[in-house]
Amino acid sequence: MSVVHENGVIRLVGRCAADDAETLLNLLVDETDATIDASDVSKLHLAVAQLLLACAPRIRNLPADPMLAQLFGRRSAER
Amino acid sequence: MDELLAQFFVEGRDLVQRATADLGLLAQTPGDGSALDSAFRAVHTLKGSVAVFGLVPAEDLLHTAEDILDRARSGQIPFDGRAIHRLQRAIDRVDAWIDNLEATTALPRDAGSVAAAHIGELRELAPQLGDATAAGEGAGSDGRSATEREAGDATWAAEWFAAESARLLEAPKTLTVFRYRPDRDCFFRGEDPLALALAVPELILLRALPSESAWPELGDFEPFQCVTRLEGASGASADAVRAAFRLAPGQVEIHRIDRDEAQAPAPGARRARETILRVEASRVDRLADGLGELIVAVNGLARLSGELAKSDPARGAELRAIHGQLEQVSNRLQRDIGAVRSVPLAHALRRLPRLVREIAETLGKTVDFRLRGESLEVDKRIADVLFEPLLHLVRNAIDHGAEQPEDRVAAGKEPACRITLQFERAGDRILVRLSDDGRGIDAAAVRDTAVKRGLIGREAAEALSEAEAVRMIFLPGFSTAGAVTSTSGRGVGMDAVQAAVEELRGTVDIASALGTGTTVELGLPVNALTTRLLVVEAGGHRYGIALDQIAETVRIDASEIALAGSGEACVLRDRTVPVVSLSALLGGDRAQGGVARLIVTEASGERVAIRVDALGERIDAVVRPATGLLGSLTAVAGSTLLGDGKILLIVDLAELLA
Amino acid sequence: MIKLLLVDDSPLMRRLLAEIFAQAGDFEVEVARSAEEALAALETFRPNVITLDIHMPGMDGLACLDRIMVLRPTPVVMVSALTADGADETLEALALGAVDFIPKPRGALSLEIEHLAGLLVDKVRQAASARLSRTARLRERVRARAEAAGAFAPAAQPSRRARSRAGDPAPLPEGAHVVLVGCSTGGPPALDELLGSLPSGFPWPIVIAQHMPASFTGPLARRLDRLCALDVVEVDQILPLEAGRAYIGRGDADLIVSRPGGASSVMPAPSDPAVFWHPSVDRLVTSALKHLPADRLVGVLMTGMGADGASAMGELRARGGHTIAEDETTAVVWGMPGALVAAGGASSVRPLGEIGGELVALAGL
Incomplete structure (x- = not known):
């Protein structure tokens, strides 16, 4: 399981493949208050990444990988 | 597998032959349904055969050809000569590829781009074809060109770098930036653009932006459609970055940029975004040279078909038809290469408005300079050569034309002299008109100067009309200004302008009204590559004459030529026209014979008939400028190579009669 | 031999x-x-x-x-x-x-x-x-000939997409089921017969995974749409499930049921490289089980080589859903339905001509 929902936090873990985009989208729509923890992501498919980018303010923890974090860093800071 | 290939060589050529025969039938009997069906099937089967061997460019090309034939069958598109011609070209191409395959076991390296060109040409026949031709699941059949697109500028990177300066502290001074726009369906092909971008060597910056103006609302999100574009900067070479994106051809722009320069973009220096392919000009010139030689060869065919027709009219006609086809193709090529060489005038003239301001300031004049029609595209050679003469003309207009502001006001004009440089296309010529509302040219002063400088006798000068007098400013060594000023240069007058324009086979004219202004008009060919020539015979030699110097050719009885004064003349269209013999002008004997063949030309507004021994064919030729020994001969504009290998001298009638 | x-x-x-x-x-x-x-x-x-x-x-x-x-x-x-x-x-x-x-x-x-x-x-x-x-x-031959003669000429209609995007989709009625159909070899004519036997007022959406290349499913959907009373569309984007519509999964991709924002929908998904046939019937049924209660799902497995769909439809039945396998007497290839029957996953086994009737009866029409 690479997309986990627990205690109001959507956690992305390990390798997130394209398929996870559908799961993540459903969670994001259903749990409008949930924040996102991407710190344990090791690999992120663009299908998942673009969903995260579209709701960047909800990201609580950026991916540990610096280049992946860079994708989100500026957007979060802008808001 | 060798047996299979051997089978293919036999069958493939057979199908090519069948399709060719069917197209031939269709050319004779348009709308022959069974020929159309047969051609369709031949192309369809051939497509299947080339696919067996994975010859993707051939398959793509034949797929498009099949589509065209299918649409023609159902009457969706007109099946005219143009369609037949282009289909035949496509079939011929595949035929050549089959030969190539047999000789080298592979298609030529440029097969992809060649196929793309043919496909483009075929698609023009059915504009609604669009992308529907993608050949199923085959590789390379997704309609994307293998040519990498490169956008004209990367100013977007500059602002970004400014914001990211902290991350760039350690980065090399020159970076490779890329902008990657994956298509919407890429996830369905198993692609992950982000993984691809992260694999770029020496990646320093990476950002993801919505491909449209903003990210979609979650409620509208299609989770498996890509709505992102990726932009990044790398310390690696452009080639290394390009290699990282080899699986996403056509979706990535790559630029090398210098950070320091990029970070200080001049305002207004942003060029309009345009997709361009950078090609060295010399390569295009080589292409043009090659084309020139092709045209020579094709012209050789015209002569041969004429000769053949005498002994064998049927074969002669056949050869003439082929010649016609070749001529059509080379004309098209010439247009296409011309288009490649075309550049907007605006580009060559971009310094002009600034120079006008500087010149006006130096001379204490106030000028209102306007450019019109500068978006017109012309051959690069013309654009390059045109700048100097235009600058010279504009200088003259400011220096000699524009009055001091107070004088203008006193004369009831606006204080600023209005100078307009206008470009206009008229058929295959470009009209350049430079007009000012300055003081105009005083014909009397021109006469005085011309006489004073010994360019013309007083009597002859007084006999000239006002317009003719004004034209004398183009005479070598003429200058109307009392003093040689710094801006108009020393010793270079309007004659230099005229020489430059004539080198481009252009014309110059001037009209001026004292007190109200001057207009100089240049006429230039759009296409500087080839010249249409009439081949004539005189004194046992053949010469070429540019068709645009010829008003008409006539054949009259020699008895109609009468002695008039020291020369000869005849009556053409109720006007007496002097007749001169070309061979006599060139130092030979006067033309003889019962029938006189005349070329009528206009020399300085006068009609003159030039008698030649024979009128030959009309050819398109690349005229090489006269150099070396030829250059020292007057009246020789240059030379060209004929189809039979002989050199044809091009006679410049204007110079000859001067 | x-x-x-x-x-x-x-x-x-x-x-x-x-x-x-x-x-x-x-x-x-x-x-x-x-x-x-x-x-x-x-x-x-x-x-x-x-x-x-x-x-x-x-x-x-x-x-x-x-x-x-x-x-x-x-x-x-x-x-x-x-x-x-x-x-x-x-x-x-x-x-x-x-x-x-x-x-x-x-x-x-x-x-x-x-x-x-x-x-x-x-x-x-x-x-x-x-x-x-x-x-x-x-x-079929008679009909194909009639069609060629223009008897079944397609009527000019606004595009499906325009219709489905215009206004609110007809919401799925309370308690409506979703029919999931899987087929492969022999599937297109079988779909023609199955959908042709359903009335235009059929109250449930029908989601179909027919193994096919990408370029074929669009023409298949258009063809079925022309020949059947039901609306038939190819799923080339997210589409909300609506009563009385049939959804053909795009070829070379997979087809999944989802519920973004609570509305049951179908969408194409990148194909799972681990399996050979697409759209995968197993994946379609598994995705439906994830978002909808099993007792509101009806699985139909028809003619085709292999065993795609047998395992997920078996699961569907085990969780309380209803499954129908096409009978050996009508299936062109009794691979997929045969596998379902062999695994004991079929609630009923019917010849092709009777499957439509059973669906109509289940829907209480």
Whole structure:
């Protein structure tokens, strides 16, 4: 399981493949208050990444990988 | 597998032959349904055969050809000569590829781009074809060109770098930036653009932006459609970055940029975004040279078909038809290469408005300079050569034309002299008109100067009309200004302008009204590559004459030529026209014979008939400028190579009669 | 030995196909260069299976197929170009009685051919033992002819997309079920029959995974839409599920049920490389089980090679849903439904002609 929902936090873990985009989208729509923890992501498919980018303010923890974090860093800071 | 290939060589050529025969039938009997069906099937089967061997460019090309034939069958598109011609070209191409395959076991390296060109040409026949031709699941059949697109500028990177300066502290001074726009369906092909971008060597910056103006609302999100574009900067070479994106051809722009320069973009220096392919000009010139030689060869065919027709009219006609086809193709090529060489005038003239301001300031004049029609595209050679003469003309207009502001006001004009440089296309010529509302040219002063400088006798000068007098400013060594000023240069007058324009086979004219202004008009060919020539015979030699110097050719009885004064003349269209013999002008004997063949030309507004021994064919030729020994001969504009290998001298009638 | 007749006007293609089948070992191959030669060989060679090219000089492949079905009904596999035009012709051929189709072999100089050859041999071998129902063929032929004569000309309609996007979609009625259909070889004509037997007021959406290449599912959806009372659409984007509509999964991709924002929808998804057939029936059913209660799902598994769908539909039944397997007597290839029946996953087993009736009864019409 690479997309986990627990205690109001959507956690992305390990390798997130394209398929996870559908799961993540459903969670994001259903749990409008949930924040996102991407710190344990090791690999992120663009299908998942673009969903995260579209709701960047909800990201609580950026991916540990610096280049992946860079994708989100500026957007979060802008808001 | 060798047996299979051997089978293919036999069958493939057979199908090519069948399709060719069917197209031939269709050319004779348009709308022959069974020929159309047969051609369709031949192309369809051939497509299947080339696919067996994975010859993707051939398959793509034949797929498009099949589509065209299918649409023609159902009457969706007109099946005219143009369609037949282009289909035949496509079939011929595949035929050549089959030969190539047999000789080298592979298609030529440029097969992809060649196929793309043919496909483009075929698609023009059915504009609604669009992308529907993608050949199923085959590789390379997704309609994307293998040519990498490169956008004209990367100013977007500059602002970004400014914001990211902290991350760039350690980065090399020159970076490779890329902008990657994956298509919407890429996830369905198993692609992950982000993984691809992260694999770029020496990646320093990476950002993801919505491909449209903003990210979609979650409620509208299609989770498996890509709505992102990726932009990044790398310390690696452009080639290394390009290699990282080899699986996403056509979706990535790559630029090398210098950070320091990029970070200080001049305002207004942003060029309009345009997709361009950078090609060295010399390569295009080589292409043009090659084309020139092709045209020579094709012209050789015209002569041969004429000769053949005498002994064998049927074969002669056949050869003439082929010649016609070749001529059509080379004309098209010439247009296409011309288009490649075309550049907007605006580009060559971009310094002009600034120079006008500087010149006006130096001379204490106030000028209102306007450019019109500068978006017109012309051959690069013309654009390059045109700048100097235009600058010279504009200088003259400011220096000699524009009055001091107070004088203008006193004369009831606006204080600023209005100078307009206008470009206009008229058929295959470009009209350049430079007009000012300055003081105009005083014909009397021109006469005085011309006489004073010994360019013309007083009597002859007084006999000239006002317009003719004004034209004398183009005479070598003429200058109307009392003093040689710094801006108009020393010793270079309007004659230099005229020489430059004539080198481009252009014309110059001037009209001026004292007190109200001057207009100089240049006429230039759009296409500087080839010249249409009439081949004539005189004194046992053949010469070429540019068709645009010829008003008409006539054949009259020699008895109609009468002695008039020291020369000869005849009556053409109720006007007496002097007749001169070309061979006599060139130092030979006067033309003889019962029938006189005349070329009528206009020399300085006068009609003159030039008698030649024979009128030959009309050819398109690349005229090489006269150099070396030829250059020292007057009246020789240059030379060209004929189809039979002989050199044809091009006679410049204007110079000859001067 | 399976007696195979290869019909193709291209010597190259005949040679290539003959080589492929000769290597398989269990085929006795004869070739025909034209439709006329093929018809003559029907009696002299008496093939078990025929591969037929569509474009041939003289009598074309479709006409030849029609004659074969009258003279000596034999399983026919069409050799098709995987293009949009090829799709229409091929669907036409399937309606006329062809069992299956294979792509024209390509990439003979590469490894691609190895992969393709295996697929071709499997398909043709399966087709050789396929069942042909003579009466059904007759009916289809009559209709195909009527259609060709313009009797079923498609009416001008606004695009589906425009309709489905305009205004609020008709919400799924309270307690409505979703019908999930899986099929492969022999599927297109079977879908034609199944959907044709449902009334336009059928209250449930029908989601269909028919194994096919990408270029074929659009033409298939358009064709079914023309022939059936129900609306039939290809799923090329997220579409909300609506009563009385049939959804054909886009080829070469998978088809999944989802509920973004609470509205049951279907959408195409990148195909799972771990399985060979797409759209995957197993994946469709599994995704539906994730978002909808099993007792509101009805699984229908029809003709096709292999076993795709058997495992997920078995799960569907185990969780309280209803499943219908097509009976061996009507399935062109009783692979997928057979696997479901063997695993004990079928609530009922029905001949093709009765499946529609059972759905109507389940819906309480």
